[in-house]
């Protein structure tokens with residue numbers, strides 16, 4: 289296996305001089321060197337073949353060296369693995385230093401002119417592990433591996449996942465934080481992204497008044513990831529902030545489009561490149577409910593609920609603006625950028641929703657149509673994915689009643705719908721079909737355009753849980769099958785029709801299928 293190593297982060301930014309792997313506060317450094325823990329009996333259970341191809345490793349995935357390097361058993365020659373130092377706001381409160389407690393960056397490679405950082409998650413303690421073990425369990429690693437790839441194929445900016453491996457070690461976890469500890473199988477995934485830098489990397493340096501390294505890190509990020517920024521001085525940092533705002537906006541817009549709920553949008557889980565990062569207690573909307581959160585830790589305040597995500601991105605961007613302030617020392621341009629986030633988001637959100645309902649040309653009154661739709665979707669439990677995938681089947685010649693029948697299968701309790709619910713839908717479909725008459729596209733054309741933005745297959749929590757339950761018993765068939773289905777989420781794939789279904793009733797309150805804790 290030949291990796292084209294081109295390390296930059298650990299070459300251009302200051303290292304923690306202490307090389308011991310003991311928990312500590314790390315000052316005036318961006319990372320600490322650390323060696324991955326040696327797994328007792330590593331076994332690769334899944335490789336994302338297209339990620340392997342992207343990295344030109346497709347001929348190596350069955351080799352001993354691939355297994356060893358991507359499970360942490362051996363360190364690739366001439367590399368110096370490290371854990372990053374960062375802080376963050378957790379659930380709205382400044383938490384100080386956090387850092388890569390169980391992620392270890394192996395190296396950066398360059399393939400076809402593109403930089404890729406390779407990072408193991410679950411490969412043991414680092415100086416940032418605090419009191420935790422640095423490990424990850426099979427269940428959460430399957431969720432991270434599958435969802436990273438599913439998001440990529442949905443067209444959502446995300447970190448990727450090359451491989452999923454068992455370590456052969458057992459990991460003690462209290463899954464529901466209720467005092468019932470149990471041993472689970474340990475696992476490691478190898479994540480792949482141009483960079484894993486987070487908002488929190490900048491925040492921690494500013495919090496500690498280490499402005500020299502704040503500037504080092506910001507210059508590094510611009511130099512490597514925003515080569516088109518040509519200005520200097522404070523203009524350069526303002527342009528950089530604008531880029532982060534734009535990328536973060538695009539990311540959350542996609543989340544709202546596909547019904548993804550991240551679950552833990554702390555500033556340490558916000559990628560500076562606008563990638564979805566750190567798949568923990570995430571979930572997918574089944575019943576359309578803006579107030580829904582999959583994360584048990586957030587069940588009281590719903591801070592990270594579906595409908596709050598765009599606002600939370602803004603809140604996080606405000607924290608990043610504060611972190612970058614010492615480089616700019618002028619609040620006005622930062623405030624202007626933050627203010628434009630809201631207007632831009634609202635505009636793009638409406639455009640996105642128009643696409644979802646198949647309107648090519650925007651006319652007056654259309655915004656009301658979207659608002660009414662969002663209200664209707666909450667009248668009775670209505671599956672978001674199925675609703676938007678069935679909507680394209682409505683034709684200009686349909687009556688409101690026929691249209692209503694076509695989306696009927698998205699209701700969780702289709703029998704005995706309240707009269708008010710039926711009335712509201714009839715009213716909406718009357719307006720919608722009227723409005724369709726003004727569209728120049730033919731029904732078939734509109735349908736295919738709508739299919740391109742409304743996925744048929746998403747990684748519902750119960751699906752991931754079925755893959756987990758089987759994998760726990762050594763059967764990887766469901767895992768393999770889901771990976772294949774989720775590679776083409778917008779295609780009909782009739783052979784996989786069984787995965788185009790509402791959440792089954794058994795999954796409604798089952799652990800892992802409806803609510804998840806952060807324990808992973």
Ligand code: AMP
Pocket residue numbers: 386387388389390391416417418420421422423424552554557566568806808
């Ligand atoms: P999260 O919100 O899950 O992204 O994690 C928040 C912080 O806790 C990060 O600094 C993680 O690296 C750290 N962390 C989470 N789980 C573990 C673990 N099992 N061992 C060490 N650190 C962890």
Ligand code: MG
Pocket residue numbers: 556557566
């Ligand atoms: Mg994290």
